[in-house]
Amino acid sequence: MKTYKSLLKIVSIFALFTFMSCQDNESSFGDIVAPSNLQITASILGQDASNPNGDGTGIVNFTAKADNAISYKYIFSDNTNYNAPSGILQKRFNQNGMHSYNVTVVASGKGGVSTSKTISVDVLSNYQDPQAVQFLTGGTHKNWYWAATELGHLGVGPNSADATQNYFGYYYMAAPWEKAASAESSCLYGNVLTFSLSGSQLQFELNNNGSTFFNSNYESLVGGTAGYDHCYNYNSTGIKTVTLSPSESLVMANPDHLTQTTGTVMNFSDNGFMGYYLGNSSYEIMSITANRMVVRVLQGNNSGLAWYHTFTTIPPVQDPITDYTNLVWSDEFNVDGAPDPAKWGYDIGTGSGGWGNSEAQYYTNSSNNVIVQGGNLKITAKAQSYNGSNYTSARLKTQGIYQFKYGKVEVRAKLPTGGGTWPAIWMLGDNISSVSWPNCGEIDIMEHKGNEPDVIHATLHYPGFSGGNAVTNSATFSGATTGFKVYKAIWTPNSIKFYVDGVLFHTFINNNSVPFNQNFFVLLNLAMGGTFGGSIDPAFSQATMEVDYVRVYQ
Numbered sequence: 001m002k003t004y005k006s007l008l009k010i011v012s013i014f015a016l017f018t019f020m021s022c023q024d025n026e027s028s029f030g031d032i033v034a035p036s037n038l039q040i041t042a043s044i045l046g047q048d049a050s051n052p053n054g055d056g057t058g059i060v061n062f063t064a065k066a067d068n069a070i071s072y073k074y075i076f077s078d079n080t081n082y083n084a085p086s087g088i089l090q091k092r093f094n095q096n097g098m099h100s101y102n103v104t105v106v107a108s109g110k111g112g113v114s115t116s117k118t119i120s121v122d123v124l125s126n127y128q129d130p131q132a133v134q135f136l137t138g139g140t141h142k143n144w145y146w147a148a149t150e151l152g153h154l155g156v157g158p159n160s161a162d163a164t165q166n167y168f169g170y171y172y173m174a175a176p177w178e179k180a181a182s183a184e185s186s187c188l189y190g191n192v193l194t195f196s197l198s199g200s201q202l203q204f205e206l207n208n209n210g211s212t213f214f215n216s217n218y219e220s221l222v223g224g225t226a227g228y229d230h231c232y233n234y235n236s237t238g239i240k241t242v243t244l245s246p247s248e249s250l251v252m253a254n255p256d257h258l259t260q261t262t263g264t265v266m267n268f269s270d271n272g273f274m275g276y277y278l279g280n281s282s283y284e285i286m287s288i289t290a291n292r293m294v295v296r297v298l299q300g301n302n303s304g305l306a307w308y309h310t311f312t313t314i315p316p317v318q319d320p321i322t323d324y325t326n327l328v329w330s331d332e333f334n335v336d337g338a339p340d341p342a343k344w345g346y347d348i349g350t351g352s353g354g355w356g357n358s359e360a361q362y363y364t365n366s367s368n369n370v371i372v373q374g375g376n377l378k379i380t381a382k383a384q385s386y387n388g389s390n391y392t393s394a395r396l397k398t399q400g401i402y403q404f405k406y407g408k409v410e411v412r413a414k415l416p417t418g419g420g421t422w423p424a425i426w427m428l429g430d431n432i433s434s435v436s437w438p439n440c441g442e443i444d445i446m447e448h449k450g451n452e453p454d455v456i457h458a459t460l461h462y463p464g465f466s467g468g469n470a471v472t473n474s475a476t477f478s479g480a481t482t483g484f485k486v487y488k489a490i491w492t493p494n495s496i497k498f499y500v501d502g503v504l505f506h507t508f509i510n511n512n513s514v515p516f517n518q519n520f521f522v523l524l525n526l527a528m529g530g531t532f533g534g535s536i537d538p539a540f541s542q543a544t545m546e547v548d549y550v551r552v553y554q
Helices: 002-029 130-137 186-190 216-222 354-358
Strands: 036-044 059-067 071-076 081-083 088-092 097-108 114-125 141-146 154-158 192-198 201-207 211-214 230-233 240-246 264-268 282-288 292-299 302-312 327-331 361-363 370-373 376-386 389-393 395-397 407-414 421-429 442-449 452-461 471-476 485-491 495-500 503-509 520-528 542-553
Touching: 036 097, 036 114, 059 071, 059 097, 059 114, 071 088, 130 141, 130 192, 130 201, 130 282, 141 186, 186 211, 186 230, 211 216, 216 230, 292 471, 361 520, 376 520, 389 520, 407 421, 407 442, 442 485, 442 495, 452 495, 452 503, 471 503, 520 542
Parallel strands: 361 389
Antiparallel strands: 036 059, 059 088, 071 081, 071 097, 097 114, 141 192, 141 302, 154 302, 192 201, 201 240, 211 230, 240 264, 264 282, 282 292, 292 302, 327 542, 370 376, 376 389, 376 542, 395 520, 407 485, 407 542, 421 442, 421 520, 442 452, 452 471, 485 495, 495 503
């Protein structure tokens, strides 16, 4: 009984203390007063007597003020909203043309009480991306296809603020030709996506032969019951109007967004979509050239997922030749000294205009720049004045010694470090002396920039697609400058595939219309600066590319 009375006293004292504490907190909270006299001003960028709805950028500067307000929130009729503690906000309206938008401002005071007011603004938006339109249409019309031969041609990742994950297929990347393994998914690769111009209007049409690859979340649209992604009868024909708008995706907030997205979004009319049905008609162009495009689209019923599609202008073809295994030529670099003259020759000098690329080095055959040592070929670029150049290096080639048509080339190499270095493992058409470049064709198995140490490029140059307009792709492979990696190309009459340590990252469809069906020779070099290598580190002294072996199989 005593224990019960003691416990009752403790509880009573605690309750009294709590009541007094609440009284103290309430008395210090102050008066609860709703904000009043809420005023909203909207200044449309470029607005004047001649342009009452602005200059076409769609940008409007808002200011909200109210008595007794401590924060503000803007709610727009385009389904966006933003907190603006100061009441000042800049907003870009993306819908092309002249549109009227409702703008509601909620002014909050102490204790959470609020006051709201709504105004409307008429805004003109004429967002344009002429380069994207040119790439998409070629000036008239152009067909695009799924890049089925590429790893990650279909992928998915998080739509989050994590800048290390939100711009590529972090969760999943489809293997080359993955969807061709089953009739339940192979319809995807039959898609032909056509972009065209009707006057100045961008248009789009998807020809999928009446069969659409559906995300499982949308199978009910066509009465599907599979419960997983599946091809269903669904005719997508019909021309869609495409409008462009600036991206407001989370990728745009990434520190490296300028290299991760173009910042342009394609908006398709009438529920248009780009081959894989995801319930969304707006696609952000992550990257685009004349022959390759990557887009990002949010899943319609799950904005936490971002899907990625890669397209090419070359129809995909599955190559029956998967590998070559008969070793026909190699150099293992096991004898110290100068490279074997029975296998290698040299290019000497600066070429024409820095070998056509504004390169800064002078190529020599000096042991200071090229030597076989300790089982490796070492090509060293040095900062030294020589014959009018500030750098020396070396470029080896098998021209006139060994050339071949079709096969597998494997080179195990460790790449140099230093801003401005440009190592390359590549091939040129053996007829270059008679037809010149790019008519002879060029196959770049590996190119690397010291200014981007983990990025490997593979590229093909030929008439109409050379220099900055070449057919190229790149991928990130960490450790390229700290250890050896195997760079490989498998070249057949049907395709040319590029790998790093067995990972396929670029595929080119070969046919009789391109110059990749003749003898080629091999080159190894280390350039400095130029149009690809970029700025040279002022502190650069020397750097070396080491090659363990070069092997050719047929």
